[in-house]
Amino acid sequence: MLKLDINGASYDVDVEDDTPLLWVLRDTVNLKGTKFGCGIAACGACTVHLDGAPVRSCSYPVADAVGAKITTIEGIGGDKLSAVQQAWIEEQVPQCGYCQSGMIMAVSALLAENPAPSDDDIAESITNICRCGTYPRIKKAIKRAAQLQGGD
Amino acid sequence: MAKLNVSRRKFLVGGILVGGALAVGYGFLREGEPDNAALTATTEEGEIALNAWVKVDRNGIVTVAVPRAEMGQGVYTALAMLVAEEMEANFDDIVVEQAPIADIYANITMIKDSLPFSDGHHQGEETVGAWGMAKVARTLGVQATGGSTSVRDAWIPMREAGATAKAMLVQAAARDWDVPAGEITVENGVISHAASGASGGFGDFVERAASEAVTTTPTLKDSRDFKLIGKPQMRVDIPEKVDGTAVFGVDVEVEGMAHAAVKLAPVFGGTLASHDAEAVRGMPGVIAVVPFDIGVAVVANSFWRAKTAVEALPASFNDGPAKDYSSAGILTLLEESLDSDDARVYSEDGDAAAAITASAQPVHAVYKAPFLAHACMEPMNCTAKVTETGVEIWMPNQAPTLVKWFAEKFADVPAENVTVHTTLLGGGFGRRAEIDLVYLAVTIAKAVKGRPVKLIWTRENDIQHDIYRPAAVSRFDGALGPDGRITGWANRIASQSVSGSFTERLLPWAAMDMPDNTTSEGAADIPYEFANRMVDHVPVKLPIPVGFWRSVGHSYNAFFTESFMDEMAHAAGKDPIEFRLAHLEGHRDFADVLRKLAEVSRWSEPLPPGRGRGVALHESFSSIVGQVVEVTANGSKEVTVDKVYCVVDCGAVVNPDTVTAQMEGGILFGLTAALYGEIEIEGGAVVNSNFPDYEMVRLAGCPEIEVHLAQSGRRLGGIGEVATPPIAPALANALFAATGERIRELPISKNGFIA
Numbered sequence: 001m002l003k004l005d006i007n008g009a010s011y012d013v014d015v016e017d018d019t020p021l022l023w024v025l026r027d028t029v030n031l032k033g034t035k036f037g038c039g040i041a042a043c044g045a046c047t048v049h050l051d052g053a054p055v056r057s058c059s060y061p062v063a064d065a066v067g068a069k070i071t072t073i074e075g076i077g078g079d080k081l082s083a084v085q086q087a088w089i090e091e092q093v094p095q096c097g098y099c100q101s102g103m104i105m106a107v108s109a110l111l112a113e114n115p116a117p118s119d120d121d122i123a124e125s126i127t128n129i130c131r132c133g134t135y136p137r138i139k140k141a142i143k144r145a146a147q148l149q150g151g152d
Numbered sequence: 153m154a155k156l157n158v159s160r161r162k163f164l165v166g167g168i169l170v171g172g173a174l175a176v177g178y179g180f181l182r183e184g185e186p187d188n189a190a191l192t193a194t195t196e197e198g199e200i201a202l203n204a205w206v207k208v209d210r211n212g213i214v215t216v217a218v219p220r221a222e223m224g225q226g227v228y229t230a231l232a233m234l235v236a237e238e239m240e241a242n243f244d245d246i247v248v249e250q251a252p253i254a255d256i257y258a259n260i261t262m263i264k265d266s267l268p269f270s271d272g273h274h275q276g277e278e279t280v281g282a283w284g285m286a287k288v289a290r291t292l293g294v295q296a297t298g299g300s301t302s303v304r305d306a307w308i309p310m311r312e313a314g315a316t317a318k319a320m321l322v323q324a325a326a327r328d329w330d331v332p333a334g335e336i337t338v339e340n341g342v343i344s345h346a347a348s349g350a351s352g353g354f355g356d357f358v359e360r361a362a363s364e365a366v367t368t369t370p371t372l373k374d375s376r377d378f379k380l381i382g383k384p385q386m387r388v389d390i391p392e393k394v395d396g397t398a399v400f401g402v403d404v405e406v407e408g409m410a411h412a413a414v415k416l417a418p419v420f421g422g423t424l425a426s427h428d429a430e431a432v433r434g435m436p437g438v439i440a441v442v443p444f445d446i447g448v449a450v451v452a453n454s455f456w457r458a459k460t461a462v463e464a465l466p467a468s469f470n471d472g473p474a475k476d477y478s479s480a481g482i483l484t485l486l487e488e489s490l491d492s493d494d495a496r497v498y499s500e501d502g503d504a505a506a507a508i509t510a511s512a513q514p515v516h517a518v519y520k521a522p523f524l525a526h527a528c529m530e531p532m533n534c535t536a537k538v539t540e541t542g543v544e545i546w547m548p549n550q551a552p553t554l555v556k557w558f559a560e561k562f563a564d565v566p567a568e569n570v571t572v573h574t575t576l577l578g579g580g581f582g583r584r585a586e587i588d589l590v591y592l593a594v595t596i597a598k599a600v601k602g603r604p605v606k607l608i609w610t611r612e613n614d615i616q617h618d619i620y621r622p623a624a625v626s627r628f629d630g631a632l633g634p635d636g637r638i639t640g641w642a643n644r645i646a647s648q649s650v651s652g653s654f655t656e657r658l659l660p661w662a663a664m665d666m667p668d669n670t671t672s673e674g675a676a677d678i679p680y681e682f683a684n685r686m687v688d689h690v691p692v693k694l695p696i697p698v699g700f701w702r703s704v705g706h707s708y709n710a711f712f713t714e715s716f717m718d719e720m721a722h723a724a725g726k727d728p729i730e731f732r733l734a735h736l737e738g739h740r741d742f743a744d745v746l747r748k749l750a751e752v753s754r755w756s757e758p759l760p761p762g763r764g765r766g767v768a769l770h771e772s773f774s775s776i777v778g779q780v781v782e783v784t785a786n787g788s789k790e791v792t793v794d795k796v797y798c799v800v801d802c803g804a805v806v807n808p809d810t811v812t813a814q815m816e817g818g819i820l821f822g823l824t825a826a827l828y829g830e831i832e833i834e835g836g837a838v839v840n841s842n843f844p845d846y847e848m849v850r851l852a853g854c855p856e857i858e859v860h861l862a863q864s865g866r867r868l869g870g871i872g873e874v875a876t877p878p879i880a881p882a883l884a885n886a887l888f889a890a891t892g893e894r895i896r897e898l899p900i901s902k903n904g905f906i907a
Binding site: 015016019020023026027028030031032033034035036037038039040042043045072073074077081085088089092093094095096097098099100101104122123124126127128129130131132133134135136137138139 | 223224225226386387389390391392393394395396397398399400402403405411436454455456457527528529530531576577578579580581608610611612809813816817818819820821842843844848849850851852854856857
């Protein structure tokens with residue numbers, strides 16, 4: 001039995017140690033906002049935070065997440081929407097929406113570390129795939145979220 | 153073809169009170185049915201009729217049933233706007249729900265457009281042929297989302313439903329207040345009578361309205377009076393897509409559900425030869441091993457355990473008929489097929505061959521385009537529950553009617569015991585019009601009788617077992633006259649037929665050797681005026697499954713035709729935009745798009761060395777899109793796509809922000825294909841497996857995109873697919889301008905360019 005701290009709540013899960021965190025979140029804990037996209041950490045749809053740092057959970061063994069504070073899309077805003085989520089609505093970012101949980105988690109981690117990222121910072125750090133092509137709006141929404149958060 | 157006035161008398165709009173709500177429906181009555189049949193088809197529990205579009209409850213909340221799949225194209229919002237506009241409802245009071253399957257929701261426009269004898273793009277819709285097809289579409293009852301048709305198909309009926317709902321509520325208020333209905337106004341969901349000062353909400357009149365006479369011919373608003381249509385509205389599906397609560401197919405949770413993963417025969421048409429179920433029975437969570445014709449599944453108590461076990465499961469396969477095929481060999485075969493005597497003519501004017509023979513300056517070129525996968529972000533999935541008597545399906549799909557038909561067939565249960573739930577789609581692009589996942593999920597669920605099973609494909613399954621955009625080869629012979637205009641244009645395309653492949657897969661009883669407009673769309677129907685023209689297509693049968701991929705035949709034909717137009721312009725020594733304009737007499741809407749494009753892109757201003765601009769103009773799904781691409785290419789052939797200018801004329805615009813979003817998305821979808829897209833086949837099996845070897849444009853490679861709407865007043869066109877076709881030729885033409893190197897095969901890496 002592994003003990004996980006997810007969005008501030010404690011969970012005991014009975015799974016193989018090498019089970020990717022993604023599938024524990026989705027199938028064991030039933031938090032389905034985190035998505036499966038590629039299974040090899042290539043697309044970022046499964047991005048969550050471990051102690052605030054972005055992790056591609058499809059390729060992260062659950063045993064390694066024990067002891068860390070795990071944050072998912074369900075927990076990123078607390079009771080209300082986070083600045084990033086708000087910016088995502090204001091810029092009307094999502095199309096199909098499937099990759100956006102991972103995008104929002106990746107961007108939230110970037111802004112926590114770098115409150116006013118440059119275009120180059122954004123291009124370098126946000127490598128998630130969006131098949132619908134929402135990147136132009138993602139770029140705008142990151143700038144807007146930075147403003148909402150009080151960055152530049 | 154003779155014009156026929158499409159009579160509305162076959163249709164009926166009316167309302168009934170169901171469960172305390174006013175339901176307004178739009179019905180199509182078959183001959184001999186009573187007028188109220190469409191609206192009295194309530195379910196056993198007394199819920200609303202299946203074909204209701206609009207429901208108003210006592211609190212004034214307006215529920216709009218959207219019979220189309222939401223896959224990011226904003227259809228929930230657009231269709232709700234049509235209803236709210238005519239109803240004068242407050243858009244914030246609108247709730248959208250996915251409509252269940254009903255014959256009435258059949259997508260007439262899509263079926264009509266896909267037919268070989270479709271009237272084409274430059275003629276009126278309301279011809280005898282078109283009307284006949286509408287009848288066929290309704291009779292077949294195929295409810296589907298595709299071909300950029302949703303708004304075109306719903307433009308009138310959704311508005312009529314809204315207008316009728318409003319008229320009934322106004323009638324009810326007039327009777328209640330004892331004032332003439334003509335004196336009543338409705339604004340923002342409030343019904344008022346100025347003279348008496350009376351006012352109320354929609355909810356106050358629901359019950360009374362239900363007893364009002366059915367209005368069969370509601371008056372629709374003049375477009376000048378639109379308050380919502382044409383103005384940007386926030387998408388109704390976005391909030392749930394930013395907080396993780398949106399439910400896609402992979403998120404479906406059913407009581408008692410098990411999970412399945414599959415291993416499939418790698419060669420197309422291959423079959424399972426042997427497997428060793430015992431080897432994995434003891435693995436954690438394994439419930440069952442289910443062999444079937446083309447592969448084997450493991451059912452387990454979590455997806456990860458099912459996937460782990462199926463990957464560990466020893467299995468061998470028989471090769472299929474595709475074993476001797478490779479993608480390189482197929483391109484050679486297609487090129488050889490260009491000399492076939494079996495071409496089908498799709499467009500012919502004058503004598504192109506004679507004009508080319510007579511020309512002092514003929515231009516020849518052969519172009520190639522590869523197989524492509526859809527790679528929807530949400531991996532393919534289907535959840536099925538099969539009992540002795542019925543089947544229930546939960547699936548992100550573009551064609552619920554087909555899903556229903558095939559679930560019934562595969563489960564072998566009575567039609568009335570088949571239920572299909574359509575979830576949100578994590579991308580569709582045509583892939584989700586297929587029913588292969590229904591077959592697999594039902595087959596697996598049957599083996600664990602009664603227990604629901606959620607089948608999810610891995611990304612590797614998805615890339616290697618897609619139903620692909622066909623590879624195609626296109627040959628051009630062009631002749632220029634002394635004035636630098638094209639006097640002869642001969643274009644022959646060779647490819648598999650998408651409609652043929654789809655029909656053989658799904659409806660073999662209907663399969664026949666017939667023309668397929670999708671093979672030549674974007675080639676036979678280009679607007680340029682040539683004195684002598686011949687466009688034909690050689691259908692080539694191959695054992696590779698091909699299907700609908702965002703913009704279908706346009707996806708390759710636009711690259712072929714607009715690249716060759718560029719070659720002709722350069723051969724004539726003319727500016728590519730001026731050259732196109734010179735061939736667009738009588739096509740003012742096309743010329744307007746091109747002129748606006750020249751203006752917004754500052755086409756005539758020179759660029760520094762190493763940079764180049766390219767243009768492409770293309771009509772698809774009744775919308776005209778022009779694009780200019782600016783690229784930078786260095787001496788090592790490293791390419792940066794700097795900027796894309798896009799001008800679109802899609803006729804009336806419902807939600808302008810959605811049009812812009814679809815242009816951005818369509819451009820990036822096509823750019824991914826042009827820069828990277830190639831499915832490689834060796835020994836009849838796909839070599840690519842996941843995103844690293846089927847690469848996508850990412851944020852760092854995303855150009856700045858500037859979208860301009862140009863409305864000429866032409867009829868309503870689609871938006872979901874139309875931005876994809878022009879980007880590849882605009883890019884290739886820009887690379888020619890920058891480097892002098894002509895790209896005749898996609899992706900551009902075939903020419904050694906690196907993106």
